[in-house]
Amino acid sequence: MGKHVITMLPGEGTGPEICEAVRRVIDHSGVEIVWEYEDIGLDCLKEHGTLLPEKTIKSIAKNKIAIKGPTTTPIGTGHKSANVTLRKMFDLYANVRPAKLIPVLKRPWDKIDILTFRENTEDSYAAIEHMVSDEVAQCLKVITWPGSVRIAEFAFKWAKANGRKKIYCVHKANIMKMTDGLFLEAFREVAKKHPDIESGDIIVDNCSMQLVRNPAQFDCLVLPNLYGDILSDLCAGLVGGLGFAPGANIGDNCSIFEAVHGSAPKYAGMKKVNPSAVLLSGVMMLRWLGENAAAEKIEKGMNKVLAEGKTLTYDAGGTASTDEYADAIIKAMK
Amino acid sequence: MLTKSTVNRAKRPAKPITLVGVDVYIITEEGIPMFDDYGAFKIEFVSNRGTKVWPGYVSDDLMMVNWYRCRFMATRPVTDADVDTFMVSLSKKWKWSAAQKLWNYGDEAGFSKAY
Missing domain, CATH: 3.40.718.10 (Isopropylmalate Dehydrogenase)
Structure with missing residues (x-):
């Protein structure tokens, strides 16, 4: 298949480090993607005075597909949710979330x-x-x-x-x-x-x-x-929790794939958070694009790493960093 | 033992209340309603199912139903009588299902913005 142009919304808190790990894994899957990085969320509000700058909106409207890291929504007061704004603005009426047992997690x-x-x-x-x-x-x-x-x-x-x-x-x-x-x-x-x-x-x-x-x-x-x-x-x-829960927001003209967990700001910069939820959202995105071979490759790689149990993030009982976990998946995909 | 007579109704600390506008829910098949100048009130936004469709980014996909929330904000200090006059004027042209006065409580708006 040809090149895909996809809007990447790293979000805030742990979002940028998670999304970077996910981008590396997807880029090793054999699929050709041009990533357009755009701002969204609280940091963006401080910098641009809006949660969702016009440039971000235009990129999503043009590409009709995006993958998004977590953003924060204050409780009770303050600004509106960037997630809900996106869903409403692009009429992403179907939120699809699979819940499937992960082999390594004992349930x-x-x-x-x-x-x-x-x-x-x-x-x-x-x-x-x-x-x-x-x-x-x-x-x-x-x-x-x-x-x-x-x-x-x-x-x-x-x-x-x-x-x-x-x-x-x-x-x-x-x-x-x-x-x-x-x-x-x-x-x-x-x-x-x-x-x-x-x-x-x-x-x-x-x-x-x-x-x-x-x-x-x-x-x-x-x-x-x-x-x-x-x-x-x-x-x-x-x-097994939100660390492994992917999601897709789909409309008739646009789709945004995102994990459902929060931005975990207290872990920001520590590179210890599990990127699996965003990665599995990326797998859903690849399938939506018809890139089934790449999706399969990532999923198998991730399951192999989880089954081996040697390179797991803290929430899955390991000590690996976000990057080490991503590297292990890339290696397992070969 | 707890009895009805010993349970006091909880009271929220009172704040000064100011009338600042009115949300009117209008039914029309003609697309986004556009309004004349109504003197004491000026249209701020129109939403469909809570999503802003005017002004700003608009996609036909967002106009799912024939029911629009139209927010009118006061252009000067207003009273309930101003709302009555406004609604009479509005009713001459538009079919509406409900109206909700908008109040500020102290410095805080007692109403949500549209997405």
Whole structure:
């Protein structure tokens, strides 16, 4: 395949050192990529007065694909999330997160292979909040028919293309009959068009309990934004934590691949953080680009390093630095 | 034993409240609504599902539904009566589903910005 031009957003905190390690591994996979480095996040806010400079926006809009390191969002007050801004600006409506067991990480289950499809632009993330009196805060939960149909359509198409068998819609339509009711109704309409994939629905609280008790029963989950945010982290926890949890934010015209963990500012510059989540996001990106051989090569290299267990980062029980771990993967890929 | 009579309702420390604008949720099939000058209030932004579609970067993809949040900020000190007059003027041209007054609490805005 030809050269790809990809926007690289290293982010802040440990983001730049992680992204550099990831870039080195991807560049050794045989795929030809021209990286366009652009700023995003808190450091950018201090330097340029904005989380997302015009130059960064233009690069993403031009290349239509980006990979992103972590950024920080303050809790309760302060600036808005750079992640949510990007998702909304480029209408990246499908957040896809696989949760699959990693061989080296000992977990109490034999099999977990769950794909979550989180609607990424609506729900209580519409950012419509008001103090409606001095004692009452209100947040609008916005669920739309077109938004619900397209995430369901996306999930069924992705599932079919990847040989998945079963999709469950996760909701709380027994209580939120209008909003979650609409989401569920849209899912059921879309499911009728895909009889070859088994479909069903499950209430979010029951789903949480079932995921912890017997995660092997689940294949694909489609969720509104908030439940998707929470349960995709739960799924990541089941397979070994956020250090190994990749993610893709996909729209009709643009895609941004990113790890879901934070920027871990207290470890910035120490080069000890696990880059696997961003690297696996890169693997998802390569597959999205049709670069399956390169993706396979990286994944096999990483699994080999993890299985050998000699060069692991601290969160996986080792003492290797970010760079040593990346070097080991590059070596294992040869 | 804890009884109803011993439980006091929690009170949040009071701050001075100032009316500074109004969010109006407008329904239209004509795309991004554009507004005339309404005197005491001026349009600041229009969002669709919480995402700003005017002014600034706009993609047709963002206009998913026919329901727009339109934020009008006061151009001078205003009262509830100014909001009433404004809404009467607005209603002559636009169909709206809801309106929410925007207040500052002390120095802090009691409302979120659009993405």
